[in-house]
Amino acid sequence: MASNEHSANGNSHGAPLPPATPEELNEDLIHEARRVGPRMRTLLIIFGSLFTLAFVGAGMRLASGTDDHTVWRYYAVCYFFVFSLTAGIPLAAIGLRMARAQWRKPTSRLAEMFLILGPMHVIFFIPLLAGAPPITGTEPPHNTMWMDWQLGPWLPDIIMVSTLAITGLGLLYASALPDLAAVRDHAADGTTKSWARRVARGWSGTDRQWRMHKSALGILGAFYVAMYAMTHFSFSTDFAISMVPGWKDPIFPAFHAVSGLQMGLGLFIVSMFLLRKVHGLGRYFELEQFWGFSRLLLVLTLFWFYFWWSAFILFWYGRLPHEQSIIALLIFGDPAESALLARPQFLMFAGAIGLSFIIPFLVIMWNPVRRSIVGPTIVGLVIISGGLFDRLRIYSNTWSVEQVGGHALEEVPAFAVPDIWDAAFFVGLLSGVPFLILLASRVIPIVSLWETREALMMRVVRPFGIGNAHVVGKPD
Amino acid sequence: MRNRPVLTAPQINDELLWPVMTLERRHVLAFIPPFLLVLAGVVATTVLVWQGLWVTGLQRPAFWGFFIVNFVFWIGVSHAGTMISSILRLTQAEWKRPITRAAEVMTVFSLVTALMHPVIHAGRPWRILYWLLPYDFFRGIWPDIRSPLVWDPVAITTYLTGSILFVFTALIPDFAIIRDHATGWRRKIYGWVALGWRGTPRQWQLQGIFGILMSALILPVFVSVHSIVSWDFAVSVVPAWHVTVYAPYFVIGAVHSGVSMVLTLMALMRWIFRLENYIWEDHFDAVGRLLIVIATLWLFFFFLDFSFSFFTREEQELAVMERRLFQWPFNVITIIMVLTSYVIPIPLWMNRRVRRNIALMFWTSILVNIGMWLERFFLIIPAIERKQQLTFLWSNYVPSLVESTIVLASFGMVGMLLILFAKFFPLVPAWEQKEGQTFRQTIQIGDAQVDAVIRESEEERAW
Amino acid sequence: MxxxxxxxxxxxxxxxxxxxxxxxxxxxxxxxxxxxxxxxxxxxxxxxxxKRNKLFVFPIAGGLTGFSLALLFTAGTQAAFPLVTGGKPILAIPAMMIIMYEMSLLFAMIFTVMGVIFESRLPRFSxxxxxxxxxxxxxxxxxxxxxxxxxxxxxxxxxxxxxxxxxxxxxxxx
Incomplete structure (x- = not known):
């Protein structure tokens, strides 16, 4: 039977077959994917230039003063949107690695590449801390996790986001180490060989090294997940819930984390699509990966609604005055103000629930949509825009509340329009994402060589009955 | 990793169907203890119905006591079936095969047991129908659909019906096996319930699709059931109950206790029904790993609930927390709860050798369920005792003997029903075991043999 | 022939x-x-x-049936005896949604099982x-x-x- 075996390279989507030999893989992922052609150079210049706008926007915001936190509302919107969008993507690699899913292997590195954004999360968080109002020791007293500790939330939150970033970089490095060794061994030019030799740290692939490598990925991955949850907990508590008097909502940190994961997965699927189309890596990001991730996207979409509903039904049912004002602030707007459709708060909420739940759910619930490449990509784009509306509704509304202490929100604050520096910051921060990832992909192969090889080893086609059957290895 | 045993179809039939085909002493012996517990419960319930609710420890304002705690606990345990069988079906996990049916059946029996509690708790069970069913056409008064006490029976009925259908449909191929090899009345009855099953590719294909479709349908029900149970508490404005995190917190707690109960059940099945060829150390290892994730998620939600109790520094809420953390007996209950549901089992389960030690897994899974039962008590009772703003309206709930007996009997009832089920139906799906044997493969890499399976795919795939 | x-x-x-x-x-x-x-x-x-089966039709039909029955139950009974409880509207949509959700899924599951049996060309009790x-x-x-x-x-x-x-x-x- 063994003589009849061959790699499971059949493909009905017109994409080239995955390379079967180590040489082909090296050619593809070390040489081709890391090449800086004219198009790549142009992209890097455009995104790099735009990225500088983030520094300009942050600088101008700081220059506008830190006494009035409401001026910082759109800075908060942009920061928390980009953080939510990108910090959860590595979980697509960590979680599925823990679950021992074979199909995710060619995609894990792409998910881990988003870890490179950790330092950016830290750098742009610092001005936000300057702009945020004090939430400890205020009069009237303030709801806060930190009681009367004067360093809260500044110190714990900066520690949290920095630890997340450092863990992430450690995880990316650990994951990339065997591939960096491959770059060291097979790069065409001397400069690349030279730096790769330094960073590969003498990796030679001994049995002991692989075992340590596996443990490192497991421990760092678990730690990253824990830090991810705790960072969302702190961010959402300190910079949303604590900003509004009378808002007590323990599900909100979980909603914040899950909605971040959902929009992150949306961006991840869009990134896979772009790598197929722009980078010619279609053979690594195949239908099976889109199908697998779109199922997760459906689950997260349902969770978005579930976590939102869990809070809403209590506030709606309880009818307590301070909860009614939270519903007005974050969902329906002030009933005394104007018609429902004219209230900015409601329009933001409608955008969030429509684009994060209703439309994605109605589309992606159908298997033929999930089992396609374009379907999940479009849904991913819709979810990203839903995520933007969601962070807009949360942070623009909560940061507009002037009196942050007290028992209940007295009135729903008016909607304010972002200024030019908010826009610059938004464009700049968003451009930083592709810029830093493209830059990192010049150093680290964007598709993992070692995991791809492992995946190829674990798939064969064998005769069974009068036809052939796909056999998938399930080690341990 | 253990070498997976190669089993033939006749061997699988013999080893899995013997409790159905014959009556052995061990089966009878296993039946007696839970049966005695159930008898005690019947006596206690009779006393309660005859005498009225004064025989319980319920008093103003603590009108919800052991029955409601135990109701929530058993609803929680029922989540194991769906959790294990649906999620593992959807993710095509191979190790699901010996576990799914027992877990699904446990869902059914836990639900039935849970449902009894509010009925008994009503004191006059026959009156319960008035608030549940829209049948009172003559008076024109209908159930209040705005009340979570109506949402609850609707959700539980849905879950129970779905679970029974899930178990029954997956049993049909096994009924056919019994039909083909039994004689006398068994052949006749199983022939009837096998519905004429022949094992055509179309029938197998539909069984496969059914497993996935039903899993996808029942998962949202599973999440909703315990969420709705949590809203029985949370939509009220009782301090420490009116908490937005209650729904997912209850669900994940339910999954934690339910999956632990599956571990307990797996060990018992292996010992009582000699299932060593089917339930291996690998299965305990896999469930143990799953439980580490589930328990940690539970801890996260526990942390959310706990930390937000202090967030607003409201007096009433702090009074409940004071009762939970510092006053007898809740201070001890809290310590035991945290130790048994997380601090002891999880570090142990981090060790692969512990996960593969069946006796240790059995005892640690029981620890978790002690902890999770106490967690329900911790969540429900102190809050209702301190429900009122005025301190002279506070009370301390002390359960009576009648209540305690009925709680113990509920464990007997689930055990008894499971043992009875095993007498008439195979607890491990024989056809799924045979499927596992058919689909098993190995891949040779160097000198190593890697376990592998045949994956069905509708399309040729690159990966 | x-x-x-x-x-x-x-x-x-x-x-x-x-x-x-x-x-x-x-x-x-x-x-x-x-x-x-x-x-x-x-x-x-x-x-x-x-041959291809039409099982997917059954849960959809069941879901629609359950939804309609739930709508009848929740809206019909409350409209028939309009009693305000807890300060909520007579037709309290969030509460109705919970019952409609459950009953849609209940009937979807029942119809799915019927579909599996029917499409499997069962039952045959003999x-x-x-x-x-x-x-x-x-x-x-x-x-x-x-x-x-x-x-x-x-x-x-x-x-x-x-x-x-x-x-x-x-x-x-x-």
Whole structure:
């Protein structure tokens, strides 16, 4: 039977077959994917230039003063949107690695590449801390996790986001180490060989090294997940819930984390699509990966609604005055103000629930949509825009509340329009994402060589009955 | 990793169907203890119905006591079936095969047991129908659909019906096996319930699709059931109950206790029904790993609930927390709860050798369920005792003997029903075991043999 | 024209595959025979392909039925006796949604089970049917050829040539 075996390279989507030999893989992922052609150079210049706008926007915001936190509302919107969008993507690699899913292997590195954004999360968080109002020791007293500790939330939150970033970089490095060794061994030019030799740290692939490598990925991955949850907990508590008097909502940190994961997965699927189309890596990001991730996207979409509903039904049912004002602030707007459709708060909420739940759910619930490449990509784009509306509704509304202490929100604050520096910051921060990832992909192969090889080893086609059957290895 | 045993179809039939085909002493012996517990419960319930609710420890304002705690606990345990069988079906996990049916059946029996509690708790069970069913056409008064006490029976009925259908449909191929090899009345009855099953590719294909479709349908029900149970508490404005995190917190707690109960059940099945060829150390290892994730998620939600109790520094809420953390007996209950549901089992389960030690897994899974039962008590009772703003309206709930007996009997009832089920139906799906044997493969890499399976795919795939 | 069934019973998958090849070599197609097995095999392992089913229609129909009944129950009963409780509207949409959600899923599940039974061409309370062998649930594999009367000898011969442990037949459908 063994003589009849061959790699499971059949493909009905017109994409080239995955390379079967180590040489082909090296050619593809070390040489081709890391090449800086004219198009790549142009992209890097455009995104790099735009990225500088983030520094300009942050600088101008700081220059506008830190006494009035409401001026910082759109800075908060942009920061928390980009953080939510990108910090959860590595979980697509960590979680599925823990679950021992074979199909995710060619995609894990792409998910881990988003870890490179950790330092950016830290750098742009610092001005936000300057702009945020004090939430400890205020009069009237303030709801806060930190009681009367004067360093809260500044110190714990900066520690949290920095630890997340450092863990992430450690995880990316650990994951990339065997591939960096491959770059060291097979790069065409001397400069690349030279730096790769330094960073590969003498990796030679001994049995002991692989075992340590596996443990490192497991421990760092678990730690990253824990830090991810705790960072969302702190961010959402300190910079949303604590900003509004009378808002007590323990599900909100979980909603914040899950909605971040959902929009992150949306961006991840869009990134896979772009790598197929722009980078010619279609053979690594195949239908099976889109199908697998779109199922997760459906689950997260349902969770978005579930976590939102869990809070809403209590506030709606309880009818307590301070909860009614939270519903007005974050969902329906002030009933005394104007018609429902004219209230900015409601329009933001409608955008969030429509684009994060209703439309994605109605589309992606159908298997033929999930089992396609374009379907999940479009849904991913819709979810990203839903995520933007969601962070807009949360942070623009909560940061507009002037009196942050007290028992209940007295009135729903008016909607304010972002200024030019908010826009610059938004464009700049968003451009930083592709810029830093493209830059990192010049150093680290964007598709993992070692995991791809492992995946190829674990798939064969064998005769069974009068036809052939796909056999998938399930080690341990 | 253990070498997976190669089993033939006749061997699988013999080893899995013997409790159905014959009556052995061990089966009878296993039946007696839970049966005695159930008898005690019947006596206690009779006393309660005859005498009225004064025989319980319920008093103003603590009108919800052991029955409601135990109701929530058993609803929680029922989540194991769906959790294990649906999620593992959807993710095509191979190790699901010996576990799914027992877990699904446990869902059914836990639900039935849970449902009894509010009925008994009503004191006059026959009156319960008035608030549940829209049948009172003559008076024109209908159930209040705005009340979570109506949402609850609707959700539980849905879950129970779905679970029974899930178990029954997956049993049909096994009924056919019994039909083909039994004689006398068994052949006749199983022939009837096998519905004429022949094992055509179309029938197998539909069984496969059914497993996935039903899993996808029942998962949202599973999440909703315990969420709705949590809203029985949370939509009220009782301090420490009116908490937005209650729904997912209850669900994940339910999954934690339910999956632990599956571990307990797996060990018992292996010992009582000699299932060593089917339930291996690998299965305990896999469930143990799953439980580490589930328990940690539970801890996260526990942390959310706990930390937000202090967030607003409201007096009433702090009074409940004071009762939970510092006053007898809740201070001890809290310590035991945290130790048994997380601090002891999880570090142990981090060790692969512990996960593969069946006796240790059995005892640690029981620890978790002690902890999770106490967690329900911790969540429900102190809050209702301190429900009122005025301190002279506070009370301390002390359960009576009648209540305690009925709680113990509920464990007997689930055990008894499971043992009875095993007498008439195979607890491990024989056809799924045979499927596992058919689909098993190995891949040779160097000198190593890697376990592998045949994956069905509708399309040729690159990966 | 009258069609008859003839069943070849094979001891294992390899001999059943040989039987399937033999049938094909004798000019029979996947439409002329079906496989009977005691457990699922990879689809198409013996050359037959089950026709597409319409199972997906059943949960959709069930869901719509449940939703409509729930709407009737929640809106109808409250409108029939409009009693305000807890300061909530008579038609309290969030509360109604919970019941509509549950009942939609309840009926979707019930209809799905009905669909599986119906699409599996069940129930048949009289047993497994006229041409069947109980050894199938002992791991044997049956190849059941359903062909015109005059082709029965050829089918029987092909099944035998494929290495069947037994070949049984009986007149059935018209």
């Amino acid at each position: 009258a069609r008859q069934n003839v069943l070849g019973v094979y001891a294992d998958a390899d001999s059943a595959a040989a039987g399937a090849r033999s049938l094909r070599a004798a000019g029979f197609t996947g439409e002329d025979y079906e496989v009977l097995t005691g457990n699922p095999y990879p689809e198409g392992a013996f050359g037959d392909h089950p 047993g497994a049917g006229p041409v069947y062998d109980p050894r199938i649930t002992l791991g044997y594999i049956g190849l059941l050829a359903t062909v015109e009367e005059e082709r029965i000898p050829a089918a029987r011969q092909a099944l035998q040539d494929g290495g069947a442990a037994d070949v049984v037949g009986e007149t059935t459908t018209a």
